[in-house]
Amino acid sequence: MITSKDTSLRWDSTLQVLRRLLEQRVALQVSTSYNLKAELTTEEWIMMEKVVNILRYFEEPTKSISKSTATLSDAIPLINSLRKLLENMRGSSPREEENISQKLAGDLLMALNERFKDLKMKRHIA
Template sequence: MQDTHNIANHVLIQDISTRWDSTLQALRRLLEQRVAVQACLPRITCKAELTTEEWIMMEKVVNILRYFEEATKSISKSTATLSDAIPLINSLRKLLENMRGSSPRRGEYIAKLAGDFLMALNERFEDLENEEIYCLATTLDPRYKTRIFQLYSTTSTAKASCGVNHQP
């Protein structure tokens, strides 16, 4: 079927519930093989049929998940430092907050999904800015200093911990 439609000869990837990136890889592969999948579905006894809206939704979900993939790759680099954690998480938060705002182009489902991701991110990293070691590392990194903190109290505490009393 793939040869007939001049599509890369790849198998579909199964999602693994304990690995978020497997969902991204599975959706990417499904989108890559869309024509072959749509051609095969009528031939099997399964009554699963994906609508155009569902394919579009998959593309939008991949778009959200790719930011997490980029963040994971960034923090996994050999050059990554502890000071990268707060800016990275805060960037993801801001991105998800913007996506959460419902718009006709984005769709209600994507806005809800972004909200769910934001809630999960906040649960996992709720106190990150209150962790002294992360704050000090971020404050002492000339790329970030105190510009990256979301909480004013964190900025004040970080400055005090580093002995900084004024802005240059």
């Protein structure tokens, strides 16, 4: 679902598009009965729901960190909370990434760790 044209800074656009598609699912399914070539499989709808379910956790922290009044002391607990959440979603080890949710959580965790590798990880979460 996330295309190569997405950038790491525009994941929120992907989230909004997927949410809108899910909202309009019935209308899209009706339109496919008229032989339009926009039909999605049940598996694709389920995958979309799973992606939205994970990306939604980034929405509020991103808004908070993006405020002009945000400081590093605001960002660190939010980033650490996201790390912990993604670790729990991923499973106990990367080898256990059996489904799309676990795989996406693992990929996002790696990206988050890479982007914020200079921030010290604190074990306690505020």
